[in-house]
């Protein structure tokens with residue numbers, strides 16, 4: 001149950017996914033539109049989507065308590081400003097106030113991975129301490145305790161993709177070398193397996209099955225890096241569940257059983273790591289689950 005009906009948007013580089021929730025926390029409308037890059041495009045498409053979701057639910061926009069938005073980039077939750085969301089053409093935009101002026105109800109902006117971590121807990125019916133590991137173009141995590149996120153003082157909590165694990169590794173856009181994200185992410189897959197093209201996740205399993213040695217190596221790196229990220233989360237917040245989300249989760253069983261096998265190997269060598277129970281606590285966010293939009297909607301009051 002949530003206190004009021006609300007709308008959630010997950011704004012990404014290629015699409016904006018929107019949902020409307022009723023007070024039972026059930027989805028009453030769901031729509032996806034293409035992202036139009038640039039401030040005017042993002043604001044226009046978002047405002048139109050909000051109106052369409054209300055209409056599809058048989059309601060007015062004013063019937064909703066607010067709109068929650070999950071978006072990549074640096075988000076200042078107090079001012080509703082998003083910075084450095086370059087893959088949608090935004091260097092700095094007062095997204096919260098600007099969209100609120102267009103739709104006439106309050107708008108709260110959140111980091112997309114934090115929003116997804118809140119949504120995952122809701123969708124999967126989890127409680128207690130939960131870690132959410134997003135394996136997408138980048139690698140980042142969100143942590144929640146009884147459904148409430150740990151954001152940190154400036155919103156950087158969970159940015160474990162920039163934990164350098166190999167000082168001799170590749171340069172990362174963040175300015176460091178050998179970050180976890182340069183090993184285990186969609187962008188790392190592209191670098192390790194250039195033959196996979198723009199969307200290597202879509203053809204990786206097939207290529208490995210067909211005997212492509214580079215694809216196999218790239219998948220092994222991904223699995224080891226994701227297991228490493230899981231161990232970092234285990235040691236940081238000691239979660240009762242670790243949920244794998246993000247586009248790469250659609251690699252399915254080869255990825256998930258690979259991560260489990262790596263975690264079991266480390267557990268077999270260390271009673272300390274074994275006590276974290278990570279292999280058994282690993283879950284996967286269900287496919288086609290609009291977790292970030294749901295989480296953003298749930299978090300509008302907080």
Ligand SMILES: [Zn+2]
Nearest residue numbers: 162172174179
């Ligand atoms: Zn980095």
